[in-house]
Amino acid sequence: MFVEDNRVAMARRTFLGAMAAGVTGAGAQAADKLSARLPAAMVQPGGADVPYGQPSSHEAHVQRTLSTQSGFPVWRTPLQHQHGIVTPNGLHFAVHHNGVPDIAPERHALRIHGLVNKPLRFDLERLMRYPMVSRVHFLECAGNSAANALSPTALDESLGELAGEVSCAEWTGVPLSYLLHEAGLKEGAQWVVVEGADAGSHSRSLPLEALLKDALVALFQNGERLRPSQGYPMRLFMPGWEGNVNVKWLHRLEVTDRPAFTKDESGLYTQVLADGRIERFAFHMEVKSVITNPSGRQTLLEPHGFYEISGLAWSGRGRIARVEVSVDGGRSWVVAQLHAPVLDRAFTRFSLPWQWTGQSAVLMSRATDEHGKVQPLRSEWKRRYAMHSFNHYNAVQAWRVRTDGRVENVYA
Amino acid sequence: MFVEDNRVAMARRTFLGAMAAGVTGAGAQAADKLSARLPAAMVQPGGADVPYGQPSSHEAHVQRTLSTQSGFPVWRTPLQHQHGIVTPNGLHFAVHHNGVPDIAPERHALRIHGLVNKPLRFDLERLMRYPMVSRVHFLECAGNSAANALSPTALDESLGELAGEVSCAEWTGVPLSYLLHEAGLKEGAQWVVVEGADAGSHSRSLPLEALLKDALVALFQNGERLRPSQGYPMRLFMPGWEGNVNVKWLHRLEVTDRPAFTKDESGLYTQVLADGRIERFAFHMEVKSVITNPSGRQTLLEPHGFYEISGLAWSGRGRIARVEVSVDGGRSWVVAQLHAPVLDRAFTRFSLPWQWTGQSAVLMSRATDEHGKVQPLRSEWKRRYAMHSFNHYNAVQAWRVRTDGRVENVYA
Structure with missing residues (x-):
């Protein structure tokens, strides 16, 4: 042969x-x-290419999955199909409370006002002349993995469906500090109310000090202008903070001395603790990891075979320091290999070789960040928050590999 | 107001x-x-999103430009629109000698044969089970910037049209060494003939030692499967080497004791030196840089204003160590800022603040890599090669900013 x-x-x-x-x-x-x-393909000439390339028609199944359970559309990244750390723009997750505005860039402007010496207005042309920086960062919805937090039994879904409200990209934009310093901050300036130009004027109050340190007015994602569903023509980007504070279609920044308690921060995006107290303005997404392969609804075809366990880890507080993997439901843990580059508040790829023996096995990953924060088990997370809480869920994800090779979501 | x-x-x-x-x-x-x-956008609900996202309709002008001057289609990246170091997959450059094959992955296989102990055949399912690695690397066509090499007068074109046969992405795949070691190399094995499953069976002979060190069988680009025009379902990837050896639609690797001198390496991709000798199997793309903004056919609207000079540098031999920028046609040079991360054989972003006084100015960038290799001036490059040579052109790119703000390509 x-x-x-x-x-x-x-x-x-x-x-x-x-x-x-x-x-x-x-x-x-x-x-x-x-x-x-x-x-x-070798006996007839190939087809023509197009000015803006598209995926193979044989990969049409690799797309975001839509959920409308929350009352608004949530488009989830199929993380089980992603290799490496960059999420392609077409597959970046998106949550829309008021649809996707179609904004003509020549009619859009960003205004800065409030406790500033000189209110400023930036059209796109002007903003594009400022020095820009690029940073690779993950972005995660506060409500990612809500089903694992809320459902009494583990749902048999794919990784993307369970935890695909997180993606990672190279974001490029103008440091907000440049613009705020140009406007000049008045005494008493402590907060900034950030508003989007969507039909619900999505808005959040964010502490000024953190914005001066880290915030970008992001214009580009993975080398091209933001997609409409990511806030075209501009969005706020706060590395490591929950998705909804990264206000899309950004058009107004009001510097204030106190939070505005907008509908978007007093309602959906607060978190009730087990003792009834409320965690508000809790912006950071905590350390988390998921095994992407093997993962939910995949099937291992060959027992007694070699498989690479591969996954993604991230922390809203810094770099990933360590990922441990268990193949026996948490009884023993092995340190996985971290793949370079290990970047600040970005996806980090980890892997571990595994020989499957054909027995039922429960795979888990547990990440630790550079500050020593460790992913909790689901039971630990549930003890901390009220029964109906689901934001900022970062517990260990467990997958059971059944003897027939089928992989399923389990609580362990 | x-x-x-x-x-x-x-x-x-x-x-x-x-x-x-x-x-x-x-x-x-x-x-x-x-x-x-x-x-x-604020008084009516926004539109719906789609499962695989697309750019804004307001950015339809950001696309690859097609050239057929070489007798085959060359799609060039509009580098002047790219910020950051990642080129989005839809804008990655592509050169097709025989069109774009439409390959059904379930019917595709990679064969390894020749001087091996055990010839091997890998279908996609099997290959996907091997451990993978991800690396951010540029990819550049040997013939990039040919117009600047060949045209006696500088063409008034955009950066993308002049030098857009280079892009940068995160490539993920199986190290070829894993597969070659599994096949087992016989004594005398020195070269590998790499063949694509396109209608011209594009093929190149590559030295085994370098492949064992660096080559990937690439399956993913920026987190998703390769696009058809990038070799779906698999291509060879050799970091830092000229584009055409990164054989697309890869289906056969023959281990040999000598090069095959295929049509693709004895013809188009050799280089004639000024003294008539021929440089063959010169794989590395040399150190190079371009200022992306301001660049050809752009217009600076405001004299006496601040502009950020921003650009990209890369070297097929390693990391970028330094980029110098001149705003006076090469009489004086200033060291530009390199933006992190500075990765091996990847685009590195550099920038320099500039105050334009409204006078005519000639902007140039000159990169040096970690091995001390420096970009030559155009005159130096032309002295080294024969009049009709154009491959591996890496001379300094100069842009003249005219007093009316128009930016144009010049030889300097």
Whole structure:
């Protein structure tokens, strides 16, 4: 079988040589014989390319999954199909409370006002002239993994469906500190009310000090302008903070001395603790990890075979320091390999070789960040928060590999 | 003007408060008054999102430009629109000698044969089970910037048109060494003939030692499967080497004791030196940089204004160590800031603040890599190669900013 293939290849090379020498008659005959054996792509010229490339039609199943359970559309990244740490723009998760505005950039402006010496207005042209910086960061919805937090039994869903409200990209924009310093901060300035130009004027109050340190007015994502569903033409970007404070379609920043307690921060995005107290303005997404392969609804075809356990870890507070993996439901843990680059508040890829013996196995990953914060078990997380709380869920994800190779979500 | 805007915002907040309290009659009236002043996006719900996201319709001009001057299609990245170091997959450059094959992954296989102990065949399912690694690397066509090498006068084109046959992405795949070691190398193994499953069976002979060190069988680009025009379902990836050896639609690797001198390496991709000798198997792309902003065919609107000079540098031999920028046609040079992360054989972003005085100015960038290799001037490059040579052109790119703000390509 193999020798035959090799002979075909040799014959083809001879044929190509004959073509080059102008012996087309003999060549054509050889090609007829060969065409039955060669892949179709090798016996007919390929198709045309397009100005803006698209994925293969054979990968049409790799798309975001839509959930409307919350009353608004939530588009989730199919993390089980992502390798590496960059999420392509077409698959970046998105949550829309008021649809996706279609904003003509020449009519859009960003205003800075409130406790500033000189209110400012930036159109796109002006903003694009400021120095920009680029940073690779994850972005995660506060409500990511809500089903695992709320559902009494583990739902049999894919990783993307369970925990795909997180993605990672290279964000480029103007440090907000440049603009705020140009406006000049007045005494008493402590907070900034950040508002989007969507139909619900989504808005959040954010502490000024943190914005001056870290915030970008983001204009680009993975090298191209923001997609409409990511806030085109501009959004706020706060590395490591929950998704909804990264206000999309950004058009107004009001510097204030206190939070505005907008509808978006006094309602959906607070968190009730087990003792009834409320955690508000809790912005950081905590340390978390998921095994992407093998993961929910995948099937391992060959028992007694080698598989690479591969996954993603991230922390809203800094770099990932360590990821441990268990293949026995948490009884024992092995330190996984972290793949470079290990970046601040970005996806970090980890992996561990695994020989599956065909027995039922429960796979788990547990990440620790550079500040020593460790992912809790689900039971620990549930003890901390009220029964109906679901934001900032970062507990260990467990997958059971059944004896028939099917992988399913379990609580462990 | 600003105060008015602010008052509108305040009025709207009051209106939203009224809505929340159920006072809809008053609210509706207020909304009518407001709607004339608010951006359209804020007074009507936004549109729906799609499972695989696309760029804004307002950015339709950001696309690859097609050249067919070489007799085959060359799609160039609009580098002047890229910020950061990641090129989005839709804008990655591509060169096709025989069109873009449409390959069904379930019918595709990679074969390894020749001087090996055990010839091997990998279908996609099997290959996907091997451990993978991810690396951010640039990829550049050997013929990038050919116009600057060949044209006696500098063409007035955009950066993308002049030098857009280079892009940068996160590539993920299986190290080829894993597969070659599994096949087992026989004595005498020195080269590998790498063949693509396209209609011209594009093939190159590559030295085994370098492949064992660096080559990937790449399956993913920026987190998703390769696009068809990048070799779906798999391509060879050799960091830092000229584009065409990164064989797309990879289906055959023949281990040999000598190069095959295929049509693709004995013809187009050799380089004639000024003294008539021929440089063959010169794989590395040399150190190079371009200022992306301001660049060809852009216009600076405001004289006596601040502009950020921003650009990209890369080297096929390692990391970028330094980029110098001149704003006076090379008489004086200033060291630019390199933006983190500075990765091995990847785009590195550099920048320098610049105050334009409205005078004519010639901007240039000159990169040095970690091995001390420095970009030559155009005159130096031309002295080294024959008149008609154009591959591996890496000379300093110069842009003249005219007094009317127009930026144009010049030889300097």
